[in-house]
Amino acid sequence: MTVPARLAIEIWSDVMCPWCIIGYKQLETALETLDGEVEANISWRPFELNPDLPEEGEDAAHHMMRKYGQEPSAGTMRQMQMIAEQAGYEMRFVGEGEEPPRRMWNTRLAHMLLHWALETGGSEVQTRLKLALFDAHFQQRRNISDREELAAIAESVGLDAIAVVAALNDERLSEKVQQDELDAVGKGINSVPMMLVEGRFMIPGAQDPETYAAYLRKVVTRMTDAA
Numbered sequence: 001m002t003v004p005a006r007l008a009i010e011i012w013s014d015v016m017c018p019w020c021i022i023g024y025k026q027l028e029t030a031l032e033t034l035d036g037e038v039e040a041n042i043s044w045r046p047f048e049l050n051p052d053l054p055e056e057g058e059d060a061a062h063h064m065m066r067k068y069g070q071e072p073s074a075g076t077m078r079q080m081q082m083i084a085e086q087a088g089y090e091m092r093f094v095g096e097g098e099e100p101p102r103r104m105w106n107t108r109l110a111h112m113l114l115h116w117a118l119e120t121g122g123s124e125v126q127t128r129l130k131l132a133l134f135d136a137h138f139q140q141r142r143n144i145s146d147r148e149e150l151a152a153i154a155e156s157v158g159l160d161a162i163a164v165v166a167a168l169n170d171e172r173l174s175e176k177v178q179q180d181e182l183d184a185v186g187k188g189i190n191s192v193p194m195m196l197v198e199g200r201f202m203i204p205g206a207q208d209p210e211t212y213a214a215y216l217r218k219v220v221t222r223m224t225d226a227a
Contacts, residue, residue: 004037004039005039005223005224006039007038010195012045014107015137019193029087029088030216043127048108061102114130193205198223201222
């Protein structure tokens with residue numbers, strides 16, 4: 001019986017990034033096709049797309065105009081939603097009541113919470129929280145720079161709300177996020193998603209499942225040949 005290769009996959013990302021959740025869902029599909037060949041331990045590393053945003057955030061259309069010089073068209077938004085749906089993710093408002101306006105948020109506190117979740121609960125707990133944060137942003141339009149919202153999101157995936165509040169006030173965690181981001185700079189990471197396999201092999205961008213599967217097989221082969 002063949003023993004699956006165990007691979008550590010670190011994903012640099014931000015919960016504001018649509019391509020990051022799309023890339024993760026594509027990776028998930030790839031790993032399903034590699035069932036029996038590869039077992040992945042996935043963890044998440046911080047990348048702040050908008051570290052300068054104030055606490056109140058910024059209207060998404062205004063943000064895109066300010067940052068890129070143009071607002072996304074309705075056609076561009078529909079195309080992004082279709083790509084997400086093909087990857088297995090609903091990138092539309094699915095909450096109750098009237099759809100809130102789309103806003104961009106400062107994600108430093110969210111990254112602190114994700115680091116804490118990894119430290120205290122491990123990669124599976126961190127991934128549950130990460131996916132809940134993606135949903136909170138893309139599907140529920142919640143303010144993920146708000147401490148109460150973050151505590152509620154964390155509690156929804158089984159984390160202790162009181163411990164979460166303490167984590168959000170822990171300056172050490174903010175320093176850890178900064179250290180991780182400096183680590184990303186040292187590795188030449190300047191866009192997300194970026195996946196680092198076994199600390200050596202980088203997969204940039206949101207690839208299709210076939211590309212992820214082929215790349216992971218190559219990593220396994222290189223590691224086996226080097227053993």
